[in-house]
Amino acid sequence: MSRIEPSDVARVATLARLALSQDEIAAMTRDLEQMLDYVAALDRLDTQDVEPTAHSFELPTPLRPDRAVPPLDPEIALGNAPEREGTAFLVPKVLEEGG
Template sequence: MAGPTIDRSLVLHVARLASLSLDEGEADRLAGELATIVEYVAQLGALDTRDVPPTAHVFLDRMPLRADEPRPGLTREQALAQAPSVEGEGFAVPAFVERK
């Protein structure tokens, strides 16, 4: 397969998708490393897989679903106990709704 060019701008685009803030030095270094890895994995393109179904999971056929019944989970206190910031009965986060 014709490989894409892995440069700083592609790395920064992917980092945005992955919610990672990278500084430019880090982005340059990772661009070089990822280019090497992507070039290595491109060898898969040599295999003819036209009639081959994908494997997402090995034993999907023998995994029974359990009954969909409510049962007790963590208490609110347990769920909030590890949070970096709590307000009232919930997790506190910085503002994400734009103000008028």
């Protein structure tokens, strides 16, 4: 049985940048627990020597020639922007460097 705590859900929600209410966390804890119990069935299978499948078939590696195309018109690039300044997207102040 998978034991999943509301704190696990809260941790995962933070990773996924979802803000959940206490009620949502409770409901999601229940749902996730049910799903994890269900998928635990896979543990019955011995997959020690089985290769994982990422895609259904082996395909040749597609490569693109190194040729540039004209960039997107900035007005189109910014066309859906919720907030912009000039041709930059605007967000609340970014504090620290990313990973």
